[in-house]
Amino acid sequence: MAELSNQLMAAAVLAYLAAMVCYAGEYAFGKRSRIGRAAVRPAKQLVGAGAPVSDDVVPDDAPVVEEPVRRDRGELVGRIAVGVNLLALLLHLGGLVTRGVAADRMPWGNMYEYILATTFIASAVWAGVVLARPAVRHLGLFATLALVVMLGAASMIAYTPVGPLVPALHSYWFIIHVSTIIIGSGIFLIGAVPAAMFLIRNGYDEGKRRFPYTLGKHVPEAIALERLTFRLHAFAFPLFTFGALIAGPIWAEASWGRYWGWDPKEVWAFISWIVYAGYLHARATPSVKRTVATWIALLGFVTMLMNLFGVNLFFEGLHSYANAG
Amino acid sequence: MTVVEERPAPSSAPPPRRVNRLWALLRNSWRQLTSMRTALVLLFLLAVAAIPGSVFPQRGVNAERVTRYYQAHPQLAPWLERLGGFEVYSSAWFASIYLLLFTSLIGCVVPRLLDHVRALRQAPPDAPKRLNRLPQHAEPWSQPGVPAEVAKSVAAGLRRRRFRTRLREREDGSWTVSAEKGYLKETGNLLFHAALLAVLIGVGFGHWYGWHANRILIGGNELGFCNTLTQYDDSTLGPRVEPADLPNFCLRLTDFEATFQSTGQPRTFSATVGVSEDNGPYETRKFTVNDPLRLDGANVYLLGHGYAPILKYTDRYGVSQTKVVPFLPMDAMQTSEGVAQFPDVNIDPKSDKRDSTLQMGFEGLYLPTSPTDGSATSAFPAENNPMLYLSAYRGDLGLDVGTPGSVYSLDQGQIAGGDLKKVSGDRPHALKLGDTWTLDDGTKLEFVGTRPFATLSIRHDPTQVLALVGAVVGLLGLMLSLGGHRRRVWFHVQPDADLAGSPGESGGTLLTAGGLPRTDYPGFEDEFKALVKAAEEGTP
Numbered sequence: 119m120a121e122l123s124n125q126l127m128a129a130a131v132l133a134y135l136a137a138m139v140c141y142a143g144e145y146a147f148g149k150r151s152r153i154g155r156a157a158v159r160p161a162k163q164l165v166g167a168g169a170p171v172s173d174d175v176v177p178d179d180a181p182v183v184e185e186p187v188r189r190d191r192g193e194l195v196g197r198i199a200v201g202v203n204l205l206a207l208l209l210h211l212g213g214l215v216t217r218g219v220a221a222d223r224m225p226w227g228n229m230y231e232y233i234l235a236t237t238f239i240a241s242a243v244w245a246g247v248v249l250a251r252p253a254v255r256h257l258g259l260f261a262t263l264a265l266v267v268m269l270g271a272a273s274m275i276a277y278t279p280v281g282p283l284v285p286a287l288h289s290y291w292f293i294i295h296v297s298t299i300i301i302g303s304g305i306f307l308i309g310a311v312p313a314a315m316f317l318i319r320n321g322y323d324e325g326k327r328r329f330p331y332t333l334g335k336h337v338p339e340a341i342a343l344e345r346l347t348f349r350l351h352a353f354a355f356p357l358f359t360f361g362a363l364i365a366g367p368i369w370a371e372a373s374w375g376r377y378w379g380w381d382p383k384e385v386w387a388f389i390s391w392i393v394y395a396g397y398l399h400a401r402a403t404p405s406v407k408r409t410v411a412t413w414i415a416l417l418g419f420v421t422m423l424m425n426l427f428g429v430n431l432f433f434e435g436l437h438s439y440a441n442a443g
Numbered sequence: 444m445t446v447v448e449e450r451p452a453p454s455s456a457p458p459p460r461r462v463n464r465l466w467a468l469l470r471n472s473w474r475q476l477t478s479m480r481t482a483l484v485l486l487f488l489l490a491v492a493a494i495p496g497s498v499f500p501q502r503g504v505n506a507e508r509v510t511r512y513y514q515a516h517p518q519l520a521p522w523l524e525r526l527g528g529f530e531v532y533s534s535a536w537f538a539s540i541y542l543l544l545f546t547s548l549i550g551c552v553v554p555r556l557l558d559h560v561r562a563l564r565q566a567p568p569d570a571p572k573r574l575n576r577l578p579q580h581a582e583p584w585s586q587p588g589v590p591a592e593v594a595k596s597v598a599a600g601l602r603r604r605r606f607r608t609r610l611r612e613r614e615d616g617s618w619t620v621s622a623e624k625g626y627l628k629e630t631g632n633l634l635f636h637a638a639l640l641a642v643l644i645g646v647g648f649g650h651w652y653g654w655h656a657n658r659i660l661i662g663g664n665e666l667g668f669c670n671t672l673t674q675y676d677d678s679t680l681g682p683r684v685e686p687a688d689l690p691n692f693c694l695r696l697t698d699f700e701a702t703f704q705s706t707g708q709p710r711t712f713s714a715t716v717g718v719s720e721d722n723g724p725y726e727t728r729k730f731t732v733n734d735p736l737r738l739d740g741a742n743v744y745l746l747g748h749g750y751a752p753i754l755k756y757t758d759r760y761g762v763s764q765t766k767v768v769p770f771l772p773m774d775a776m777q778t779s780e781g782v783a784q785f786p787d788v789n790i791d792p793k794s795d796k797r798d799s800t801l802q803m804g805f806e807g808l809y810l811p812t813s814p815t816d817g818s819a820t821s822a823f824p825a826e827n828n829p830m831l832y833l834s835a836y837r838g839d840l841g842l843d844v845g846t847p848g849s850v851y852s853l854d855q856g857q858i859a860g861g862d863l864k865k866v867s868g869d870r871p872h873a874l875k876l877g878d879t880w881t882l883d884d885g886t887k888l889e890f891v892g893t894r895p896f897a898t899l900s901i902r903h904d905p906t907q908v909l910a911l912v913g914a915v916v917g918l919l920g921l922m923l924s925l926g927g928h929r930r931r932v933w934f935h936v937q938p939d940a941d942l943a944g945s946p947g948e949s950g951g952t953l954l955t956a957g958g959l960p961r962t963d964y965p966g967f968e969d970e971f972k973a974l975v976k977a978a979e980e981g982t983p
């Protein structure tokens with residue numbers, strides 16, 4: 119079973135790669151067609167003063183896929199990309215489930231499994247977004263790239279053979295604490311994709327034509343990206359708060375005798391939390407530019423990566439599952 | 444704030460303007476401090492300030508690693524010490540950041556709270572003059588009915604949708620309906636920030652009024668202990684706790700069970716203890732990792748376990764002494780190290796004088812499962828093939844000098860000074876369970892057996908419940924705050940001049956409507972359309 123899990127994960131990474139290639143193909147072929155434009159829940163909903171209104175916005179109820187138009191090559195490749203992406207998601211799920219079966223427990227007992235689970239959530243959220251709004255498909259290239267990189271890193275530096283749990287992990291808090299953190303982190307991680315693309319698109323709109331900004335040509339409207347970024351982060355934040363700052367301490371109290379002890383993992387969860395709180399503040403403050411706020415969200419992403427990889431590799435702590443294989 | 448202190452003392456006759464300026468400065472500093480920008484900067488400072496605590500070892504987390512850091516970086520360590528690098532989270536600079544942040548928070552939240560209370564008690568404001576200027580607005584439409592009646596039914600419909608609604612009649616005979624919804628968002632936001640304060644207070648008081656201690660508890664009724672400071676290996680009392688405040692209880696370990704996976708990974712631990720609270724009779728209780736023993740005024744946590752070999756030493760006068768000494772585990776397979784010291788042996792019964800050159804010490808390893816290849820690391824954490832590897836020392840153990848040494852190793856100074864000499868061979872002597880080792884002077888050491896021991900942490904934190912309640916309330920507030928949307932809608936209902944001959948005569952009404960979301964709310968357009976549609980159909 120463990121062997122099967124490894125094979126499924128390898129297949130999942132390959133499928134994500136294939137999806138990435140397809141997304142890239144659409145990216146290259148696709149004109150700045152309907153997709154690019156219809157990507158938006160349009161600006162006219164953005165109320166209040168100073169909402170930028172761009173003129174190539176179409177009404178939000180514009181049918182995006184059903185529209186009877188000539189199907190260009192990009193469109194076709196894009197649909198294939200989504201299909202392959204979904205296949206990869208299924209393989210990913212299979213890898214996770216077989217891992218859990220092999221270990222006879224929830225598949226998040228060590229760093230490798232934790233990353234598999236977190237990236238699975240990230241991927242599932244991404245799939246949900248792309249199915250609900252086919253228009254954001256142009257982000258697929260970046261979403262799958264992020265997934266491939268993280269999964270690759272996980273299997274190279276964190277691979278751990280299937281093993282049982284140490285007694286400290288025998289607790290229902292294990293499931294509550296870790297699952298909420300995994301879901302929260304997964305959403306935060308995938309939230310960084312629209313965040314980065316918003317900054318790129320925004321730069322492109324401002325006339326920047328240097329390298330990363332040239333990518334902005336095909337991605338959805340800046341406003342839509344920014345709003346998607348906020349929605350994902352605002353959804354993930356309470357989950358992460360619950361997992362890291364309530365369930366975690368409750369468990370730590372029962373297990374280690376203190377609810378908060380500045381273990382490196384706790385420190386970095388605290389840092390991530392503070393940074394994301396900073397993002398929400400910045401976004402709620404009219405005098406802070408949306409680009410600045412979004413940079414803060416990306417900073418949060420960096421702290422999440424530090425939490426996923428860095429803390430496990432660099433520091434010694436109580437989180438026993440944190441030991442890399 | 445600090446700027447104020449640095450100002451030169453006012454001269455003998457301070458001009459009144461100066462006071463004003465001082466006041467203005469104070470007020471401006473306060474405004475600056477309570478601005479959102481400052482809050483953002485302070486949040487970041489707090490995040491950055493937390494980083495060193497994960498990079499450098501922290502005394503509160505693991506004091507031993509601080510010691511090791513001192514050995515590895517003798518130059519750097521004292522400097523770090525001075526900067527609070529080993530106690531980041533109780534350092535003055537870390538505290539000053541979060542205290543400033545919380546001052547800012549109070550300064551920010553209190554005025555908003557007052558505003559909010561005012562807003563909650565006020566009716567929604569009257570409609571602006573031109574509703575078609577609002578972000579959402581509907582084209583004017585007419586429908587039958589008298590304005591007053593139509594307005595009332597619109598208002599009723601809004602109320603049913605849990606809008607706070609107010610009807611106003613204007614001098615020209617028209618009516619306005621003002622409605623607002625989403626007050627919970629601000630309520631949630633205030634609740635969240637207030638809850639943060641509660642958490643801070645909970646954490647702070649816990650530090651002042653809490654205490655904790657560690658103890659190794661060896662199995663056996665005679666080896667129990669009662670809750671006094673002298674019984675602990677180490678302890679920390681909060682600044683407001685006196686030793687006499689500790690609750691009265693006694694503990695003894697009656698059984699310890701550990702099960703392991705075939706790989707040696709532990710599967711379960713469970714400790715059975717006898718507990719006596721307030722001098723009552725001993726009751727049997729069981730606890731495990733993740734499920735502490737909750738007593739009145741203290742919790743007992745099971746952190747680890749190990750083995751304590753029972754060693755019987757028979758001296759040259761035939762007198763024997765038995766000691767049970769915990770050996771500390773060094774790896775996952777419970778290879779453990781420890782020491783047995785016998786200071787009161789080889790006492791000549793005639794003179795009854797202790798000979799400090801004849802004290803005995805044994806130092807070495809205990810392997811619960813000695814591997815077949817004879818190497819000196821345990822192969823499994825359970826006791827499948829117990830083996831002791833000991834070296835014997837004779838001489839002055841150095842226990843009388845009064846400097847408390849480690850109870851887990853011999854005094855290296857005594858060995859180096861030649862007062863304590865190794866009297867066994869170069870290689871440690873191996874003892875199986877039940878073996879007796881006869882030393883060079885004819886004295887004997889017998890490996891009688893082992894007892895389990897549990898590593899316990901005993902703690903009391905009086906305000907951890909407050910911190911928990913604060914955190915949960917904060918989360919609820921946060922969800923309200925992030926999920927809510929504050930928005931206003933207005934309807935203007937006036938007599939329709941086209942339908943009715945003269946105003947007031949029953950004929951028809953002309954309606955206009957406008958909506959204003961007060962926060963970024965993409966769904967507002969749909970909601971507004973639905974409200975207008977309901978009003979048009981007259982069955983809101």
Ligand code: HEM
Pocket residue numbers: 392395398399402403476477478479482486544545547548549551552632636639921924925
């Ligand atoms: C311990 C530090 C703090 C944390 C963790 C924190 C966290 C948060 C979070 C997560 C939100 C998001 C809620 C939303 O977007 O509606 C928020 C909103 C807010 N915070 Fe804080 N906060 C802190 C300190 C402060 C301080 C010092 C101030 C005052 C200067 C402040 C003022 C506000 C305000 C006014 C909002 C509402 C923004 C809006 O209008 O929606 N917070 N805070």
